[in-house]
Amino acid sequence: MVGEFLKRGYQPAGFMSAMDIGQRIVDPTWQGIDGKGHPDLVLLVGLPYYMESLLLSGLKHFAPDLKTMTLDNLFHPHASWSFPNATLEEWAANLTVMTSKFNGGN
């Protein structure tokens, strides 16, 4: 996955396994990958549905102050915010609308 980002010219700030991240986020003393403080928002996209659902369930129960957001085309009831179930075309259109509001629009 990281290799794919690198091939497309992106430089990740850091990378680790999703389960590792889930474990660290529920630890209130963890200061983030960059050491600048505990995250207060977690964005999840592109994980297998069942894995993402379990991660979100763990975060909901053991990190109740954390906000979680998913950008997948399937609804995640454990997330604070989630897209509804949608076709791939609708999902792509929604993501395009979102990213057009960011600087660069790419």
Next chain:
Amino acid sequence: MLLGREDHPEDWEVLDARTGNKVNVGPAPEHLFQTVETPQEAMVSIAKLCIRPNDTWKGRSIKLSHYVDLSKRYMGVMPQDLHLFVRTMADVPMTLKEEFAKILEAKDWKETVIPDPTLLPRMVRKMKE
């Protein structure tokens, strides 16, 4: 999941049965039971999770060369945590000495010992004075 924390060095301390000293053996293995997203990530994780505290320098060298090779092949990057698994320069695979030297210098790596690890004080053959 039975996940370990490589950022908690106090979790990875064992006794050296030869000397009775406490030694940090690094996250070996980092997890006992883990889930990953893709078969490619599984390949890399398998190599990393084979590393254990009582590896000889030859065994550790082979395991690290597998880990690096699979990580470059499937993830496209060098592993970020190699400095945690190198105890002495003998652990470094011969063909990767130069790459490892750069990584170890960048991470302020310090050489440690290759212990005979145990968690049981009764297994220590020589008690500290």
